[in-house]
Amino acid sequence: MKLRKIIVIGAIMLGLGGSIGFIKPATVNADSSTITIDGKFSDWKNINLIEGYNGYTGMVSDGQYVNVYVKMKNGQVPGHGDYIFNVDGKDYHVWTNDISGDVAEGDAKQITLTGGSDYDGTQYGTVGNGYVSTVDGKSVAEFKIDLSKFDLPDSDVGKQISMKNSNIGSDEVTTIVNSVGGKDAVGTVDGKADKNEKGDTPTNANANNTNDNLNINIDGKYQDWKNIQLTEGYNGYTAMVSDGHYVYVYVKMKYGNVPGYGDYNFDISGKKVYVWTKEIPSTLAANETKAVSFTAGDYNEDNKYGTVGNGYVTNDGKNNIGEFRIDLSKLDVSTMGGQTITMYNPNIGNEKVTTSGGSTGPLLISGVGVLIAGFGYVKLKKAGYLKRGARNSGK
Numbered sequence: 104m105k106l107r108k109i110i111v112i113g114a115i116m117l118g119l120g121g122s123i124g125f126i127k128p129a130t131v132n133a134d135s136s137t138i139t140i141d142g143k144f145s146d147w148k149n150i151n152l153i154e155g156y157n158g159y160t161g162m163v164s165d166g167q168y169v170n171v172y173v174k175m176k177n178g179q180v181p182g183h184g185d186y187i188f189n190v191d192g193k194d195y196h197v198w199t200n201d202i203s204g205d206v207a208e209g210d211a212k213q214i215t216l217t218g219g220s221d222y223d224g225t226q227y228g229t230v231g232n233g234y235v236s237t238v239d240g241k242s243v244a245e246f247k248i249d250l251s252k253f254d255l256p257d258s259d260v261g262k263q264i265s266m267k268n269s270n271i272g273s274d275e276v277t278t279i280v281n282s283v284g285g286k287d288a289v290g291t292v293d294g295k296a297d298k299n300e301k302g303d304t305p306t307n308a309n310a311n312n313t314n315d316n317l318n319i320n321i322d323g324k325y326q327d328w329k330n331i332q333l334t335e336g337y338n339g340y341t342a343m344v345s346d347g348h349y350v351y352v353y354v355k356m357k358y359g360n361v362p363g364y365g366d367y368n369f370d371i372s373g374k375k376v377y378v379w380t381k382e383i384p385s386t387l388a389a390n391e392t393k394a395v396s397f398t399a400g401d402y403n404e405d406n407k408y409g410t411v412g413n414g415y416v417t418n419d420g421k422n423n424i425g426e427f428r429i430d431l432s433k434l435d436v437s438t439m440g441g442q443t444i445t446m447y448n449p450n451i452g453n454e455k456v457t458t459s460g461g462s463t464g465p466l467l468i469s470g471v472g473v474l475i476a477g478f479g480y481v482k483l484k485k486a487g488y489l490k491r492g493a494r495n496s497g498k
Contacts, residue, residue, distance in 0.1 A: 138163055138170045140247045141430060142211030142234035142410070147172045147245070155272010162266055167251050167282040169264060171233075173244045173271065179205070180235050180244040181270035182214075185222055188248070189265045190280060195253050196224050202235055202244075211236040213396040213413055216246055218253065227252045229323075232394050232413070249322065255283040319344060319351045321428045323392040323415035328353045328426070336452010343446055343456045348432065350444060350458070352414075354425045354451065360385070361416045361425035362450035363395070366403050369429075370455075372442040376434050377403050378411065383425075387418035397427055399434060408433050 137146050150172065152159040158180075161172040169188075173180050182202035188195040201214035211234040218227035230253070233246025250264075260283055265275040319327050331353065333340040339356040350369070354361050366379040382395040392415050400407035411434060414427025436442075445455045 138165065138245075140170060140233050140245050141413075142213070142236060142245075144172070144236065144238055144243055144245060153272075153274050153276040155267075155274050158271040160266065160268070160271060160276040162264075162276045162278045164264075164278045164281040165247070168231075168247050168249055169266075169278060170247050171245065171266065171276075173268075174238075175242040175271070179242045181268055183223065184268035184270040186216075186266055186268050188253075189275075190253075190255060190259050191262050194220070195227070196220065196222055197230060197248060198223055206236050206242075208237045208240070211410060213394065213410070214244070214246065215394045216248065218248075227254075229392065229394070250280065250283055253283075255280070257283060259283055319426075321351065321414055321426055323394070323417060323426075325353070325417070325419075325424055325426060334452075334454050334456040336447075336454050339451040341446070341448070341451055341454075341456045343444070343458045345431075345444055345458045348430070349412075350429045350431060350446075352427050352429070352446065354448075356423045356451070359423065360387070361423050362448055364404065365448035365450040367397075367446055367448050369434075370445045371431070371434065371436045372444075374434075374436055375401065376408075376436075377401070377405060378429060379404055383416050387416065387423065389418055389420045392417040395425075395427070397429065399429070408435070 137149070139146060147161055150161040150163060152161045152172070152174070157177055158173060158175040163170050171186070180202060182199040185196040185198040188197060195218060197216050197218050199214050199216045201212070206212050214233055214235055215229050216231040216233070217223075217225055218230035219225050220227075231246050231248040233244060235242065235244040237243065259280050262280050263277050264280050265277045267273065267275045319331075328342060331342045331344060333342045333353075333355070338358055339354060342353040344351050352367065361383060363380040363383040366377040369376040369378060376399055378397050378399045380395050380397045382393075384393055387393065394413065394415055396410050397412040397414065398406045398409060399411040412427055412429035414425060416423065416425040443457065443459050445457045447453060447455045
């Protein structure tokens with residue numbers, strides 16, 4: 104009976120641990136893999152911040168990208184200023200016109216950022232995207248900047264990159280350039296789109312849609328989809344993969360624009376969710392890319408769940424294509440692995456594309472819990488408690 108009680112208590116403790124997650128020591132500087140640009144900001148809590156007279160900034164390298172965090176003391180996150188990045192003595196200015204008006208606590212507004220060689224310059228075009236929000240009454244933002252847009256020389260890899268904005272403070276936040284993009288990019292994941300050119304339609308018939316084959320980056324480049332199998336509809340092709348927390352979707356049209364409506368009809372282990380966007384432009388110039396955000400609800404064009412994802416649409420000169428990512432946690436569905444997910448859009452075709460959530464933390468925690476229980480059993484047995492319990496239980 105004692106042993107049974109120990110196992111039950113261990114299971115309860117494991118359940119509590121699963122609900123709140125492992126408690127791990129705080130790190131002075133978390134690596135870039137802990138940061139996701141998704142309109143949530145808690146993943147910045149272990150990143151060192153630089154304080155200015157009006158706010159705080161943080162920055163980490165992420166392959167050919169740098170991720171930036173801003174938290175203001177007073178007022179809104181500035182769109183101008185600019186965000187001045189310096190690499191090897193050369194300045195690169197980044198700014199946005201998308202910040203206007205307060206964003207409600209807990210909401211997130213998507214922004215795109217433009218780059219140039221001087222204030223409000225535009226010669227580098229769209230260089231990044233991110234979100235602004237309000238957290239604990241303070242205006243905050245996070246955004247990702249693609250360093251390959253700046254045409255940095257390969258010799259800049261390994262050098263320090265600094266950033267400051269005069270509307271936040273005069274102190275610089277720094278990190279290291281891990282990659283400048285291109286074929287031999289340093290610090291990037293194999294299979295990701297590290298080039299400026301757009302990839303062709305994925306046609307590998309032996310490809311599969313498992314989590315192990317993922318390596319998808321939602322960045323307005325499409326070459327990382329080359330090994331993901333497509334499903335053909337009357338008006339286009341779709342592909343979908345999931346890592347258990349997000350669903351990633353690729354669309355390539357035979358005719359016309361990538362549809363924003365339809366909607367994208369998801370079935371997540373029996374729960375119907377309708378994903379859509381009104382931000383897709385009626386026309387795109389050749390090689391033009393536009394960032395879009397997606398909302399979702401329980402029926403067509405419903406916005407019950409608010410903003411649930413983001414992505415890009417592009418005219419690659421031959422077809423209109425798109426990619427987007429949906430955050431499962433915003434849909435009131437479990438983000439644990441193993442569930443079946445299907446999707447189709449009637450404006451593309453009635454054929455459904457299917458994937459399943461990848462393995463996630465809770466499964467690992469359960470396995471570790473078994474090891475912990477086993478270790479505790481051995482310790483108690485050595486201490487003699489289990490023997491005494493066995494004698495007492497025989498009454």
